[in-house]
Amino acid sequence: MVDFNEDTTLKEVLEFSKGEDVLLKYKVPCLACPMAQMEMADLTLKDICSAYRIDLKNLLIDLNLATQNAIEE
Numbered sequence: 001m002v003d004f005n006e007d008t009t010l011k012e013v014l015e016f017s018k019g020e021d022v023l024l025k026y027k028v029p030c031l032a033c034p035m036a037q038m039e040m041a042d043l044t045l046k047d048i049c050s051a052y053r054i055d056l057k058n059l060l061i062d063l064n065l066a067t068q069n070a071i072e073e
Helices: 010-015 019-025 034-039 045-052 056-072
Strands: none
Touching: 010 019, 010 045, 019 056, 045 056
16 A cells, blocks of 8 residues: 655656545645656656645545555555
């Protein structure tokens, strides 16, 4: 099971099948950003949430719930 936390990178989130869906829910702009594509392995959820004023706590809850639900399916 994946355990997403503030140090999880964008690349790690996108490797999870439902990761992009959760990021889209929070309107994370990095998905379409050319610079983010080059920095995915280093860009953490904490960095993204801080830069775009996204609620890190709730984002992590939703990512981890999505992981848990994917395992149960």
